[in-house]
Structure formats: structure tokens, C-alpha cells
Amino acid sequence: MSTIFLLLILFLGFLITFQIAKASEYVGVLKGEKKNFEQNNRINGFLMIAFLVLGLIGVYWCNELYRGKILGESASKHGEEIDTMLYITIAITGVVFVITQVLLFWFAYKYQYSEKRKAYYFPHDNRLEIIWTVVPAIALTVLVGFGLFYWFRITGEAPKDALQIEVTGKQFGWIFRYPGSDNTFGKKYYKNIDDAKNNTLGLIWDDPYAHDDIVVNNEVYIIKDQAVKLIINSRDVVHDVGLVHFRQKMDAVPGTPTTLWFIPKYTTDEMKKKLGNPEFEYELSCDQMCGKGHYTMRAVVKVVTREEFILWRAKQKPNYAQVFPDKDPSNAPKIDTLPKNPATAGVQ
């Protein structure tokens, strides 16, 4: 009912606007075309300058309003460089933005039609044109220079001691794999994937390197101040690993692994204190359209200290041990006990 009412109001609004517009056209004819034109021209000229002033105030106000809600301090060293680049770009483009918009609307206002004014025949001027070819070219060279300098640092080789984690996107969630104590990922083949048998990555069990690989879902632990290198895969369609606080992003492409690396600066707990927000978590979002659950494809990144990480990892059971509990060395002494986890009991 309210919808029909709303549509009715809309229709009425249309009708009234239209009638006013029609009437104003008649009035214009009565007043004389020239007078009518001059009046309209003055009104629009005034609106030009009003739009400029209110617009610039609006932009300033918007900046103030959202200053605290965007970006925040970068939580990685790469992110600091990206932020620096961002501020350089904002400064340069900001100046250009204000100058050009002011000129545009100011000229429109100042040179609005007047019977007394004669337009100035000014078809070209080589000097001016050279100036505004060269100046933007220089400004852009600066931006390209800074940009590429940071770009190569960010996309360069990860340090050798980086913590390696494999990330695999699927519809709709994230799977993480740690290489285990041998520090080598076991081989995998996508045709071995079997969710029912708890082999979500298709690990090849014949490969001994795969036996200690730890596989976890939707939550990943990394270490503060230690470089982390993500090796990114996808199980089905293109996904994208987006790490907003670390200013990182990389597509997950089926069949073509990609990588990114960064150094986290603060643990999750430190961030909670810094922001005064006990709920805070680092989030990993999917940034590439991947189907109907795209907007829910979330994982949590826990940044912890080295000690906490070691403790956490010690508690994780390798995927192999979950699938074959009888071959799990930690299960060996207590053969008589029942499997603790009913989920793994079923898969045998």
C-alpha cells in the first residue's frame, strides 16, 4: 500500500514539475525570447559558482567526516610504502583538482553572456599548449618514478626465511596449508580432492613431504615481524586474496599459482589495544567475483608472537594424521582409546 502511495506521490511530483515547466515556457514567450534567455543565463551562471563553492566545501567536509574511517595505520611494512605513495598522489592530484575545477566554474560564471562582451578570437597558442603538455608530463614522471620504485620493492622476491603458507580459495571459503616441520609442501593433484575423505587440497599421500602438512580452514596464524609468503591457489574459479590492513591483494587463479609477501607489524592483540576495539580482527576478503557467496568469503588472520605461534602449531594435527589416525605417531601409544574426533572416525 505504501509503495502505491509513494508511486502516486512521485507521479504527482512529475505532473507538477511538468506543468511548471510548461507554464514557464509560455511566460518566456510572453516576456520575449531575449529577456527570457538572459534571465535563465544569469540564474545558471549563479548556480555555476554556487555549485563550485558548495562542492568544494562538501569535498572538504567529506574528507573530515571519513578521515578516521578509511585506511587506518598500515599493519605491514609494504603498506607504509603504499600509503606514502597514496599521499603523494593525493597531494598532486588534489592541487590539480582544485585548480581545474575552480577555473572551470569560475570561467563559466565570469564569462557568461553579456550584451556588452565580445568573445575573444583565440584559436591557439603554442606556448600555452607546450606548458600544459610538459607540466603534466613532469608530474606524471614523478608519480611513475615513485610508483615503480615501491612496486618493485613490494613485488620483489620474498626473504629466504619467510614463513611459507599456501592459500587456496574455493566457493566459498579459504583453505590454508603449512608445510610442517620439514618446511616443504607435499605434492598435490586436484583430481585427488575429496571433501568427504578430508582431503580438501588433493594431497598425494604417497609423498612423505605431505605427511606433516597442516591444513586449516578460514583462520590463519602468522608471526609478527616475520616475513610471510603466501602461495595462492584456487580450487575452482578465480578468487582474490585481499588483505586490507596489510595493503595486499593477489588473485587466486586455478592452475596458475601466484604469490605475495609482507611483514606484519602488529599482533592482533596489539591492534585491539591500539584501536581500542576488543572486537578487532585482521580480515582476509575475496576481492574477485566468484559466485553467489562471494560477499561472505571471509577468513581471519591472526598475527601472533613467535612463541604463541609455536604453541599454536604444536596443537595442530597434520592433515595426514587426521585422515589416517592409525599412522599418527601421537596416536601410537594409546591404541586402545577410541578416536577422539567423531568426524575423523567416519572417514576411514
Place this chain on the structure above:
Amino acid sequence: MSNEATLHGHAATSHGAEVHHDEHGHHHKETFITKYVFSQDHKMIAKQFLITGMIWAILGGLMSVLFRLQLGYPDAHFPILEDLLGSKWAKGGQIQPEFYYALVTMHGTVLVFFVLTGGLSGTFANFLIPLQLGARDMASPFLNMLSYWFFWLASVVMLSSLFIETGPASGGWTSYPPLSALGDASEGSKTGMDLWIISMALFVVSSLLGGLNYISTILNLRTKGMSMTRMPLTIWALLFTAILGVLSFPVLLSGFILLLFDRHGGTSFYLSDIFIASTNKALPNEGGSAILYQHLFWFLGHPEVYIIILPAMGLVSEVMSVNARKPIFGYMAMVGSMFAIAILAFLVWAHHMFVTGLNPFLGSVFVLLTLLIAVPSAIKVFNWLTTLWKGNIRFTPAMLFAIGFVSMFISGGLTGIFLGNSTLDIQLHDTMFVIAHFHIVMGVSGILGMFAGIYHWYPKMYGRYMNNTLAYIHFWVTLIGAYLIFWPMHYEGLAGMPRRYLDTSGWLSFNQFGGLNRMISTVAMVVFAVQLLFVFNFFYSIFKGRKVITQNPWGATTLEWTAPIRPGHGNWPGEIPEVHRWAYDYAKDGRDFIPQTEPLGSNESAH
């Protein structure tokens, strides 16, 4: 009645016989079908493109209103949606995720291709090329007619995809595989995707037929004296647009054909190592590259944004010069910068792919080439500003839209410098910042340029004026609304909020913009309503608008205003006009304007 005179015979074989008669003719009888439906008159074809484009714009706009409802009010229920759309798409009055993605996909496809390519180039290339060059029609009027009808077929197929059970394509307007290749991965990748590909293939055919025609007409059918450097900038812009389209659309088509093979032929161009959880099956395809499609797509996809913006630039340059009563500043620089943009357009496609795992060195080359485009763009902006400087500006509705275009183009162009820089793209890629950027620089600018063109040439198209008051309301609400909608999205993007998220309530990092999203959605609805006002004004004025009584209502120099107020097929009743000067002799030698047809005075220097 000489205004209503129509010339008989074909463009090329004109026998020059001037026959006075009414619009329906009697010499060779024009039926309703040949005049309004299967017309070969470039002016009628232009109107067909325009009106088809407008219908699509309304549909595409309506889709955006629907998904803005979801974004602004993710928890609200709108029972009317369930009544209208059924419980599959809008269960309980809430837009379902599949439907949301179908809406954004269709919105993008429709607006980019059907409105801002078909509707914009199709309309103004058809309408202006022969009229401004002094030609009686296109080089091949028949191919021109086919171009429209292929567009129409593409439209029908796309429209039909909205009504099938599994819904239209829903993988985004870019339709990246494997998502778009696998029906099991997404409902929209079933029949809807096939229809999408068929429709797009038909659209490519339409675009090629049109483009080849535009190019050959511009190169071959210029009237006597109309050298290339005397052409109005609109024609230059349309020429570069057509060349871009002819060279890049075939690449897109090849990408689609490979996609079709992957979908139905069991090939592995784009597919590799895929396990589908919904069917619990690993696919046999190995060795394909999903990234290959992105290269093929963006090889058109990037020139496509210039296919959209170049015609708008051309229209704006012309409108601005006429209404500032001044020559366009730096004509040769304008042509040169459009040429530079057209060349660079082919060399920057991979800046859409900085984070796909592209080789960082290759990425750096694309950064350089991308930011290079800012130079010709800056030249154009400064030239427009200088055109306004010391002018005598008439704020006709067309002029307002032209000024609005420049403002939008500046704002959107500057954010392009952020995204073209691969370092910043890491943070901004696929966020709302991108949405803000391309809507401002391509969507809104393109449509403002189109409005400038429509308001300016409406008197030539229909022999009547549109209502000015409605036009002013239309302009100011659109400009202010567009800034209110898209400016704040930059902040969401800087915060890293990904695009294509229909509900951010599950996130800690992106959920701080609830109030902002409501504001944007409300403004979007208002702006949409005002566009309906424009549509009403357009159709109402065709029949009831104030009649044009002078041949050259804007005091313009170009040839279309030397034709009769309501030109018949063939455009000029007598000889086609001869050109003696460039198109921008305004305020020269103390005269308000000098038409292109006027010979140079004895002591006058040519431009």
C-alpha cells in the same frame, strides 16, 4: 515549403532533382515500414539507435536502483519486489544473492555496450557524420541499416535472457572464466551465459558494420573543400572511435568464441585444475589459462572506455565552442591528443590485471603507458578551459551538460592516476574506489556528453526544442546527484571495501558505511526519477515541443545547420554545400560567427 523538401535518389548517384512535396513523398512511395522501420536514412537510423539506447538506459538504470536498494537497506523487506519478481529472486522482499549478481552484471553490460556504445556512437555517428561532412548519407546505407538491426537482435537476445528460469548471466560484466564457463559454479553461467555470449556476438557484428561504414564515409564522402583539418572535432572523435572499435571488437569476439568452446566443446582454453564442490567432481581440463581470457577481454575492454568517452569529448568540444561563441582552443592539439589517446588505448589493457600474478616488470611497462594517457587528457582539459576563457557563454542545456562533462572528466581522470599506478592498485583494485572512478570518468561523463549532444542536436533531429526548464532541472539534479552518489564511494574504496559485496554485515573492516550507503541509494533513486523526467521531455517534445523556425538556431558554423529544418533523405534539397574554412570561425574579425560555407574574404587569412 522548401524546408520540407526532400531529395530523391541515392547519395552517390544524386541527380539533383529538387522536388517539393510533403514528408510522405509521392515520387517513390515511402511506406511506414521503409521510413520508420527498415529505413536506410542515416537520420532515422540515428533516432532508432537513440531510442533503443534510451530504453536500455531506463532498464539498466532501474537495475541499479534495485541493487542500490539492497546496498542501502540490506535488512529491509520490500514485499512489492517479491510480488513483481517472484520468490526465486526476491524471497520475502529481499534481493537474493544470485539476483543481485545478475543485476550488477546486466547493469554493466547494458550500460557499457548498449547505451554508451550503441546508444552514443550509434546515434551521433549516424546523425552527424553525413550532416557535418556534407554527404547525402552513409557510404553504405544498407549496411548501416543492418548495423541497427543486428543491434536490435542483440537487444532482443539479451532481454530474453532476463526471463529464463536460471536467470541471466551473473559473473560480472567482464564474465571472467572459469566462473562464466561452468554452469555448476553459478546459476547464471547456465543458459543465461550462452544468451549473453550470443547477444554480445551480435553486438560486435553491429558495431563492426557501423564502424566500417563510419570510417569509409569520413574518408570518402566529405564534400568539396572539407579537408580533414576542416572537419569539426565531433567527426574526428567519431573517426577514432570507429577505428578503435573495428580493431578491438574482433579480439573480444575471439575471446567469446573460445569461451563458448570451453563451455560446450570440452576444450581447455581457460580451464585448468578445477574441482567443483557442488557436484563433487574434478573436471578433466588441464593446461588452460584463465588469465588468457582477461587479456583478450581487456584488449577490447580498455579501448572500449575510449570508445565511450571519445564521442562524448567530440560532442562536448563542438557544443562548448558554439555556446562560448569562441573557436575551440588548440584544434590541432585536440586532434593530436585524441590520436594519442587512440594509440595508447591499445597499449594499456593489462593495467586491469596488475594483481593477477602478471610479471611485475610487464606491469611496470603498463604503468608507464597508462599514466602517459594522462598527458593528452590534460591537454584536452586545459584546452576546454581556455575555450571558456574570455568567451561569451550561453548556458543552453547542452552547454551546461558540456561543462558538467568537463568537471566529471577531471574528477574521474584524476582518480585514474591512482588506479593506473600499480603500487596503489594493490590496495584499490576491485574496491568501491574503482566503481567510483569508472562511473565518474566513463559512465557519468559519457552520459553527460550524450545529453549535451541530444539537447544540442534535438532541434535538428525533430525540428522542435525540448522544454528548457525541465532540461535545467534535469542537469542540476543529475550533476549534483552524480557527485553525491559517486564521490563518497572513493572513501569506501580507500577503506578497502570490495566491490560486488551485497551485504557487508559479516565484516568488521567494511561495515562502517551504513549511513553513507543509505544516502547514496536515496540519491540514486532521485537521480533515476529525474532521468525519467528527461525521457518524458524527450518524447513529449517530439510532438508538442516549441517549433524551430530559424534554420540555424544556435548560430553554428557547421554544415548540418545549412540543411533544411526538417531535412529529407539526402539532407540538402539542392547541391550539397561547399566548404571554404574550418568549423570554428567564431568571433573572428568582429563577426559573431562565419559559416563554413562562406568563402574566405579577400584579405582574410585562413585558420
